[in-house]
Amino acid sequence: MGTPSDKKLIDENGLRLDGRGPDELRPIRIRTDVLERADGSAMIEWGGNKIIVAVYGPREAYPKHTQDIERAVIKARYNMAAFSVDERKRPGPDRRSVEISKVISEALTAAVMVEQFPRTQIDVFIEVVQADAGTRIASLTAASVALANAGIPMKDFVVGCTAGKVEGKVVLDLSKEEDNFGQADLPMAVLQKSGEVVLIQMDGELSKEEFDSAVAMIMDATKRIHEIQRNALVEKYQNIEAGGEE
Amino acid sequence: MPKDASGVLSEIKRTFIQEKLKSGSREDGRKLDEMRKITIDENYVPRAQGSAFVQLGKTKVIVGIKIESGAPFPDTPNLGVMTTNVEMLPMAFPTFEPGPPNEDSIEIARVVDRGIRESKMIDLEKLCIEPGKKVMIVFIDIDVIDFDGNIIDACTMGVVKALSFARYKPDPEGDELPVPINNHPISVTMVKIGNEILCDPNLEEEQMSNARITVTMTEDGNIRAMQKGNIGSFTLSQINEAIQMSERVGNGIREQILGEVR
Numbered sequence: 001m002g003t004p005s006d007k008k009l010i011d012e013n014g015l016r017l018d019g020r021g022p023d024e025l026r027p028i029r030i031r032t033d034v035l036e037r038a039d040g041s042a043m044i045e046w047g048g049n050k051i052i053v054a055v056y057g058p059r060e061a062y063p064k065h066t067q068d069i070e071r072a073v074i075k076a077r078y079n080m081a082a083f084s085v086d087e088r089k090r091p092g093p094d095r096r097s098v099e100i101s102k103v104i105s106e107a108l109t110a111a112v113m114v115e116q117f118p119r120t121q122i123d124v125f126i127e128v129v130q131a132d133a134g135t136r137i138a139s140l141t142a143a144s145v146a147l148a149n150a151g152i153p154m155k156d157f158v159v160g161c162t163a164g165k166v167e168g169k170v171v172l173d174l175s176k177e178e179d180n181f182g183q184a185d186l187p188m189a190v191l192q193k194s195g196e197v198v199l200i201q202m203d204g205e206l207s208k209e210e211f212d213s214a215v216a217m218i219m220d221a222t223k224r225i226h227e228i229q230r231n232a233l234v235e236k237y238q239n240i241e242a243g244g245e246e
Numbered sequence: 247m248p249k250d251a252s253g254v255l256s257e258i259k260r261t262f263i264q265e266k267l268k269s270g271s272r273e274d275g276r277k278l279d280e281m282r283k284i285t286i287d288e289n290y291v292p293r294a295q296g297s298a299f300v301q302l303g304k305t306k307v308i309v310g311i312k313i314e315s316g317a318p319f320p321d322t323p324n325l326g327v328m329t330t331n332v333e334m335l336p337m338a339f340p341t342f343e344p345g346p347p348n349e350d351s352i353e354i355a356r357v358v359d360r361g362i363r364e365s366k367m368i369d370l371e372k373l374c375i376e377p378g379k380k381v382m383i384v385f386i387d388i389d390v391i392d393f394d395g396n397i398i399d400a401c402t403m404g405v406v407k408a409l410s411f412a413r414y415k416p417d418p419e420g421d422e423l424p425v426p427i428n429n430h431p432i433s434v435t436m437v438k439i440g441n442e443i444l445c446d447p448n449l450e451e452e453q454m455s456n457a458r459i460t461v462t463m464t465e466d467g468n469i470r471a472m473q474k475g476n477i478g479s480f481t482l483s484q485i486n487e488a489i490q491m492s493e494r495v496g497n498g499i500r501e502q503i504l505g506e507v508r
Contacts, residue, residue: 035391035392052391056336079335081291081387082387083291083311083312083385084291084310091331127389129310130292
């Protein structure tokens with residue numbers, strides 16, 4: 001992955017470029033109800049990532065041939081703003097975003113009680129306003145909050161995180177530099193309660209031992225990330241209790 | 247506005263809006279020449295060279311500006327290049343669909359582009375690095391994320407704000423420079439309902455009007471771009487009324503959003 005740089009990604013004290021330890025997350029903040037029109041919405045800021053997720057539905061699936069008579073179809077659309085990355089990205093879907101949309105849709109389907117809404121679709125629109133490594137799992141983490149915000153019945157929360165290998169060491173939640181110049185990248189998402197894996201991808205090189213320790217780091221981190229998801233929703237309902245959404 | 251806004255306005259609501267207009271007021275309490283609340287966060291996307299998050303009432307757009315070097319157009323070898331692109335994201339409204347821009351979003355992008363381009367806000371001559379070979383290209387990209395009417399003005403004010411703060415590097419190793427700017431165009435979009443002209447229409451007002459006009463002016467009081475839209479018509483005196491309203495309202499917007507820059 002990438003070319004080695006002359007920058008040292010981990011210093012002699014084991015600290016990373018941004019001062020984090022190996023199993024430390026970047027700051028994460030989630031807010032709900034950020035959009036007026038959508039049935040549910042959430043915004044996640046995760047390190048430098050800034051991602052808005054909107055949920056519409058369940059509504060009649062269209063075009064009709066996409067309908068499933070037994071369940072709702074989740075259609076996630078992951079899209080990067082032209083200005084979200086260093087070099088301007090040409091607007092519109094490319095092969096990468098099509099793939100990410102697909103794995104996100106599939107991961108969310110595992111959590112939503114899709115069998116309750118046959119013949120419908122649930123649209124999950126994801127807009128990456130600023131990208132800073134780990135956008136797919138940040139999107140997924142926010143999408144599951146947006147679905148809950150839309151009042152869609154779910155069995156469980158989807159929580160994602162990445163781990164990877166940088167200068168021979170396994171670290172959690174890769175930063176942009178680590179993603180570009182590291183040796184492995186492992187994005188993963190699980191159902192929060194059951195721990196079932198609903199998304200896993202990997203590229204780079206990891207030994208079996210390294211893989212195990214990366215997964216352990218992720219599993220531990222998802223507990224912390226889920227707290228943030230939960231608080232975002234609790235905050236919303238507390239506000240309502242205190243007399244209105246504003 | 248109900249969450250399942252379908253583009254259909256009930257007869258009762260329509261009559262209500264019309265009746266209120268007869269007494270010179272609007273459904274949300276505004277005067278005919280009053281904008282909704284404007285909030286702009288500049289530098290919203292630090293990774294872009296200039297950016298702004300605009301809230302115009304409940305309409306929300308994000309403007310991002312990328313400036314990269316490239317080749318000039320053969321017929322203008324001494325000028326930098328600017329392009330404007332508006333993405334009406336499907337998250338912004340229940341009936342917006344993903345895919346290539348439709349004629350509405352192309353019109354919006356072109357009206358915004360024309361206002362900025364024709365006012366010569368960006369000094370494109372100064373963005374020429376090597377005539378005929380290398381110039382700076384200013385990519386203006388706008389994401390519409392929440393739609394409640396009047397995208398054009400939300401976009402234009404966001405672009406003007408973002409450009410006022412935008413910086414670029416003519417040489418990758420060199421220093422950052424502010425984007426050379428000549429003036430600050432402001433667009434004001436108005437619609438006609440009955441015989442009244444009102445500015446900054448919200449979604450319902452847009453839905454029930456059948457004629458729209460956008461007038462973009464600079465601080466010198468000159469008109470830089472105009473666009474009439476939709477199937478209805480304006481009389482000449484209504485056009486003049488629109489121009490006067492644009493100048494008056496536009497000056498207020500310029501003062502408000504750029505007070506601290508100029």
